[in-house]
Amino acid sequence: MSNKEKLISMGYKSYENDEIIVYWNPKLCQHATECIRGNAKVFDYERRPWIDLSYAPAKEIADIIDRCPSGALKYEYKD
Numbered sequence: 474m475s476n477k478e479k480l481i482s483m484g485y486k487s488y489e490n491d492e493i494i495v496y497w498n499p500k501l502c503q504h505a506t507e508c509i510r511g512n513a514k515v516f517d518y519e520r521r522p523w524i525d526l527s528y529a530p531a532k533e534i535a536d537i538i539d540r541c542p543s544g545a546l547k548y549e550y551k552d
């Protein structure tokens with residue numbers, strides 16, 4: 474089972490572009506808003522889908538996800 478399949482089986486949703494896959498689990502999200510403070514265009518809770526990876530470079534998104542306190546957000550770089 475790939476990492477992606479594993480995380481999706483755990484309840485994560487996935488968002489991806491050519492460089493990075495971002496995962497988010499609504500059951501774990503504590504709405505601490507670190508992500509929105511990090512970049513309110515990538516992470517916009519009013520929009521659907523609420524994560525849009527086109528608004529920032531993959532590295533910036535990864536740095537923001539590293540500050541998520543709950544583990545609701547995860548990422549992996551594509552090869």
Ligand code: SF4
Pocket residue numbers: 497501502503504505506507508509540541542543544545546
């Ligand atoms: S930083 Fe993590 S816990 Fe906080 S709102 Fe974003 S996804 Fe949810």
